[in-house]
Amino acid sequence: MTNQVNIKILGVEDALILNAMQVLNQTFFTSSTINESEQPDLIFYYEEKKEGDELIVTGTLNQDVQTIRRQLEANESKTRKYAYLAVYLLLLQHHTGHIQAWGLLNGMRPTKLVHGMKKRGYSDQEIKEYMQAEYLVSDEKINLLLDVANHQLKVIPDLHTIQNEISLYIGIPFCPTRCAYCTFPAYAQEPFKKWIEPFLEALLEEIKLVGAFIKECQLKITSIYFGGGTATSLTKEQFEKLLITVYEHVANASEVREITVEAGRPDTITPEKLSLLKEYDIHRISINPQSFNQATLDSIGRHHTVEDVIDKFKMAKEYDFDNINMDLIVGLPDEGEKELAYTLSQIEELQPESLTVHMLAFKRSSKITQNRGLYTTASKEELERMSRMTYDFAKEQQYLPYYLYRQKNISANMENIGYSKEGHESIYNILIMEEAQNILGLGVGASSKYLIGTSVHNPKDLKTYIDSYQTYATKKIETLIESLEIGDTHAN
Secondary structure, three states: OEEEEEEEEEOOOOHHHHHHHHHHHOOOEEEEEEOOOOOOOEEEEEEEEEEOOEEEEEEEEOOEEEEEEEEOOOOHHHHHHHHHHHHHHHHHHHHHOOOOOOOOOOOOOHHHHHHHHHHOOOOHHHHHHHHHHHHOOOHHHHHHHHHHHHHHHHHOOOHHHOOOOEEEEEEEOEEOOOOOOOOOOOEEOOOOHHHHHHHHHHHHHHHHHHHHHHHHOOOOEEEEEEEEOOHHHOOHHHHHHHHHHHHHHOOOHHHOOEEEEEOOOHHHOOHHHHHHHHHOOOOEEEOOOEOOOHHHHHHOOOOOOHHHHHHHHHHHHHOOOOOEEEEEEEOOOOOOHHHHHHHHHHHHHHOOOEEEEEEOEOOOOOHHHHOHHHOOOOOHHHHHHHHHHHHHHHHHOOOEEEEEEOOOOEHHHOOEEEEEOOOOOOHHHHHHHHOOOEEEEEEOOOEEEOOOOOEEEOOOOHHHHHHHHHHHHHHHHHHHHHHHHHOOOOOO
């Protein structure tokens, strides 16, 4: 990627279009400006005209001329925006030689667009043609989206009509240490150990408040997800108290389709905790290596060994857990194709039931981003090859893609993909990514997301949460009532 490019755009005054062009620049250039420099490196010329109900936009860069024709629709400003962006993308691709497989799609949930079109009666072929024409998405990415969306409908046949049920996310904001890439609400356990009991007591009360409303309204719970942080950072006794409260005041394992527990850090897993989770019929757990290279684990602050991951995975198998997920991050510091190949070889040996592949994202509050000069990461070209390695590996090992999402500042402008063996998909992951129902978040930093397009965010600060959980519980219940009355207002 070119380091710094100053761009001049003539013939475009619309600030929304110019801002969207700046977002596109991030996928081609490390740094760029638009209409700021007196000596631009690139000058784009635009003109538009209308012929009947058709908009024609032409752009020129050097000797390259690109023209896009769009049928004018009710939302004319959207038609104009994407016509201008399509021309801009084509010119940039020709100039740089880099093809953006996702085209103009830069939102977090591209499969949601597919489901929206399916609900309106579009066939897969019609969806494909629309994605190609409107957003310039490559065949490979469109096929991936369709594969994921169609697989989701097999896993959750009522996905398009499940809005009257809800799911719960329960966040435990503690980890043995805080990883360098992490931006989740997570406190290192030892320095904050005095807060664990007060936090847990507040969380149990929040669960009781929300649970009373759920029981009163006879709301059906689809799934429950214990995340964090690391949910198993709690002691066995603390976690049992949490499970008892959830099962008594919300729902138990037999009353929901799925319960997942994030046991992501192997240094939090013990035989006693695994026995407890089995006793309470937990359906699915995560044990997350991120990488099977010890030097990488040390550099990102994981503070456990590769052997810990393998040993705890095998221990979980001894306790008859038959749905274990593992997370990997592609593009961690000092990792290239060789390191990824070794990690994938270890996954091949262990054969977890599901595998979630994340591309490293440079989030503002992470240690890696704040100290980026201290870390060396792979080039865009190598990251694209590494991503391809994970695609090929998943196919060879019969892992099926069942959810995906994209992030701002994600490495190589790629995507995160959840794979699983057939029948071991995470229901919660599908529901949260497709925004198919209202999801209530309980605990420090947990977010409740509603079908009316709004969210309620619990405080990330421990003391603030402990002091104010009642206020936030009331607010999320009131918002849930509103959302259930109005229905899905942000469906595509």
